[in-house]
Amino acid sequence: MEYLDQLFVFAKRLMLDLLARFLPDWIVLVASMVISIVAILIFAPLTMMYLTLLERKVVGRIQNRIGPNRVGKFGLLQPIADGIKMLTKEDIVPFQADPVLHFLAPVIIVMPALLIFAVIPFGRGMTAVDLNIGILYFIAVSSISTIAIFMASWGSRNKFSLLGGMRTVAQMISYEVPMVLSVVPVILVAETLSTNAIIEAQSAGWFVWTPWGLAGFLIFFLCAVAECNRSPFDIPEAESEIVAGFHTEYSGIKFALFYMAEFISVFAVSALAVTLFLGGWKGPWLPSWLWFLLKAYALIGVMFWFRGTLPRFRVDQLMGLAWKFLLPLALINIFVVGFWYFSPGLWKWVGSLGILGPSFWIFTKLNRSYVPENRVYRLAEDENNETVGA
Amino acid sequence: MIFGSGIIRGMFVTLKNFATSYFRKPDEGGLFTVEYPEKRIPLKERFRSFPFLVYDGTPENLRCTACDICARECPPKCIYVVRAADQDGRPLRRPAAFTIDYSVCMNCGMCEEVCPFDSIFMDHEFEIASQDRYRELVYTLTKLLKSNEYFNNIRPRDAQAVDKKRREAEEKKKLAAAQAAKPKLDEPPKPV
Amino acid sequence: MNISEIKSKIESALPGVSVKIVSQSLLVEKPGNLTRVVRYLKDSPEFRMDYLASVTGADYLDYLESVYHLYSMAKKTGPIVLRVRVRRDEPKIPSLARIYRGAEFQEREAYDLFGILYENHPDLRRLFLWEGFEGFPLRKDYLQEDSEILEAEDIQWLEEHGIPIPEDIRKQAHELKQQGLRALAQKPTKESGV
């Protein structure tokens, strides 16, 4: 059990031990880094490729159809075929586009997505870099992708791209605020910014089982979905409105990179949500990394489920949701966690729920334009009619 | 009503469909897909794709008399008939060339409806695709001819009705011929 | 109410307007009077023809015609069919688009296909075809182009774009130009069946 749990850690240590026998220490250090990086570089694109397949399959099943199943057994080779095709496609740079920006954007957008992997604790002792400011690092790095997307949209010289880019910037900056604020309670309770330490702090119980944890989790997850431009917050690449948004003018491998960045960040934010609220790799019986992956994939599954079900918001509603609804709730949630921390026994529950419930209600009332109206429809029966003319 | 309850209800509908796609029957919310090249949806008897010409027995014995009605009534004008002639130039009651441009045909079934000789019918064959529209999609007489057995095979009800009608007409003709006792078989048809 | 009653009502209410009965419809004899008739039919409480169902043009060789089908949504009655005839060389009919918004696109369509000029129309442009299209294709004298024969302007365009032109095509176009002919549709070689 222990072996299974620490499989990857042992494997890495074994390799390093081998190297340490006949190489100086600094090389071993470098090698340690390289091994971690290579592992991430293999894992991330593989994840991305199979997430695309998973999405196609899941959405297919939701729609009562099969999904890809003819390329390889169960369509398992489908992502590879897609990859080969993308690699061999012609790369078009539009005539009027800014070639430098157009080229750099897809390169830059993949980087933050990959960088986030550094602080994700995949299992017990399986964090590439256990930064003591891991969460801060995540927030800082993930905001880079906004710039890349804006570069792509500006560099393409296409109106749909530009619209998509403007939407993206507005959306990502807005949603970052409630997202960060929803993480604050966790940091306050865990008294640390390190991802590993946050998981350790959840030994007694996952944060999601507390009122503030649940609220924080929901806010974080919604914002995370928005940060990845996933449905129902996918307005930056809204197909039905602005064709393909910021990547309208991208073809071939560059487009694949955008696709990859999207799916990698889907995995990254799910992993972070698991770390922050769902107890990370903690769980009985199974190896820790398996637990972690299971939880992360469950969240990703929910994202696919959203995609299969929900229509998307309009841009002003999207902003309203962030600023008028999620942000105040996140702020109140910080207050609630303080209450939780300092009040005894049952009072914790009564008080927290007593604050969160009414405030949720109040904010829905305040945002009345978002609440469905009840409509009345008349059903007209026969009416007399006479004919004039013919 | 709590804000968000409608969304959750919708989510359960899709979840239900996701789950039922694994074990229900196709028309009860299960997997609705028919995997085409291997499995096929049975074609309805009256399904019409493209016209073909029926012959009885051998391809020489075709029913078409080159009356040209189908060509005239064809809405997009995709049928071209040339009447055959014997050595003296007298027109015969058979086509020398019968061409249907499948790339223009609109599958309306008008030719089948107007044909007075039960010769032209709509086929079930829809798997036609080509890279050269002139060479492969312009169907000539040899490609158009199909046997009555084939017709009976794809559209049994219609074919049997046609066969019955033709048999009766044949018998009536025989009867009339026997009564007249002086058959005029070689009378040339009037040119159209 | 039958058609002759409607006719007499209109004529008595609107002095100076003469209406003729043509096959169960009312022909407004002077196109200029159309708006008055329509306004009367729309506003008078007896008719309340508030719904203009259809506007269409037609070409009768000697004249062009515009046909209107009026119904009443309020009283659920109708139709009253109005028609206006104009000369081919001066096809001007007052537009109903200011009275019925619904006439806007339909009149544009009739203009596009028949060349009937609706005066006072807010935006009388071609609806289906592009600006620069010559002729009005639903008029009975319209001849469409022969789509297989290239003409001089095609050749010129092809040359500008550097596309190699086979000699026979070039020759054909040249001959056409010399004869001063356009490659328009030709008379059917045989009874075309249509």
Add this chain to the structure above:
Amino acid sequence: MAFAKNISAIDQGIKNELAQKGIVIATLNDLYNWGRRSSLWPMQFGLACCAIEMIATACARYDIARFGAELFRPSPRQADFMIISGTVTKKMAPLLVRLYNQMPEPKYVLTMGACAISGGPFIDGYNVLRGIDRYIPVDVHLPGCPPRPEALLYGLIQLQKKIDSQEIEKCEWYQKGLKRVYPVPEYGPHGLIPKYNPEVWRPRQEELRKQRYGQPILTGKKTKAPHLDVVTTAPSS
């Protein structure tokens, strides 16, 4: 060139022999073709009636996703092939040519339905283009009006077969200096200028329709107008 042909022929022979013995040799070429064939993303746009059948093909009953082709891309930059699903009018044709030019190589065109192939039932219209192959090369023609969704899948399989038969060293899009971009026709006073692109398409000598019917003058055949004024009895409603 003959030499290369020889070699590929020998290659093929050896490969077949080995395949019979159960050994599969995947060459670079096979991998290349397999990848392109298995991931054909169509461009998302519909022209007319056939578009509905195209949507039906993507829907649950037929599920084009099984072939990995359900990702209809709204942007031409990301599409691999174009399904021309419906009547191409003269007003639309220049845009189609432009869209074709915007697609990245390797690109394919599948005409779905009679209208896209030849004008179909609307062939005689003044605004209907008699086949999109006048301006851009077409890889698969799929007749029918509209073709059944199964027929579209069949067409897709045919396209896959065509891709399978291509060879990486002979693909035209890898030839130097060759880019399949066709000039966009312009609107003229009677139709498009030019009427066709002789580089892509030439009129056939044995055009049956023209022989039989000439170019039918559609409008302008009748010379006697009806006189509605003399009609006295109303059609009963």
Add this chain to the structure above:
Amino acid sequence: MDEKTVTVQDTNPMDTETLEVNFGPQHPSTHGVFRMNIVLDGETIVSVKPVMGYLHRNHEQIAENLTYAAVMPYTDRLDYFNSMANNFGYALAVEKLARIEVPERAQYIRVIMAELTRLVNHVSVIGFLLNDLGAFFTPVLYAFREREKILDIFEAISGSRMMCNYFRFGGVKRDVSDADLEQIRKIVQKFPAFLDEFEALLTKNEILCMRCQNVGVLPPDLAVNASITGPVLRASGVNYDIRKVDRYSIYERFSFRIPLGDKGDVYDRYYVRILEMRESVKILEQALKGIRPGEFIHPKSTSFLKLPRNFKPPVGEAYGRVESPKGELGYYLVSDGTPQPWRYHVRSPSLINLTVLEDLCVGHKVADAIIILGSIDIILGELDR
């Protein structure tokens, strides 16, 4: 996609630049090859100019040169979602012109087919509307699942899934067998359950309500003045349904109600369609109960079915209209006594309902323009003809 110019509208330094965006003709959600020139201020629409004709395939010109019977398959291709309704309107117009009677069984078959078509159309339209709203194809696929079941029936009866070409002057092309009727009964029985599921997915969905309510409000007086018809008109609260007003065919025998909207926004247009489907199911149930054996075509009509060229209606004109799922579909015919009509005109609801597009869109966001277009329910084949 093609023009890339940013126009500066005014020289006033306080003005922001407006952006002219070209939606279509190739655009994922213009329902075909429709084009809108939208001028945007940020994301807000300043003006919308529809440009059409990209599918103008000369239906009227071609029909004026065909025999009356040969026009029938062309009407299928007008509104290619509901060929049966198009056939119905054309058959009515010609029957009016040539004074042809229709036997009772044929009337029943016609009503059944027309109402099935209405189900197909409305359910697909709602699916496409949701697609425009950004739901990733799921509602469309559920809608098309039901559509396939109904199309199977159309195929069994008429021979083609979409282009039915089924109606004839004085009846229908073929009789409907009892097995087919049984199949229709089964579908009609199951349809309400599907509608319930569909509604559970959509009707109360907060995002859908947010997006659709109070967007694109069409006031009733403008709707009447702009000749809007069909569900769009009724969503604005105007009680006008040609099935009730004209009582064509045998609609007066069925009891059904006309759902009327409250506000006339996109949501009402969506929900009126749902309610209309429920009413259609009622009509279908009654029609399936009432259908009796009999002639499916008038015996006099069979003579010119075999030789369409001999069918020459007397000189005159006729305007036949039906309540197609999109609105009033009218056919205006002028006969000159020859086998071909002298003038043939289609009053297409899709085109005329678009008149108010700009009024509905201005002041809303880009995304709204698309759902407003989706809720008006246009079909390019009928719009451009």
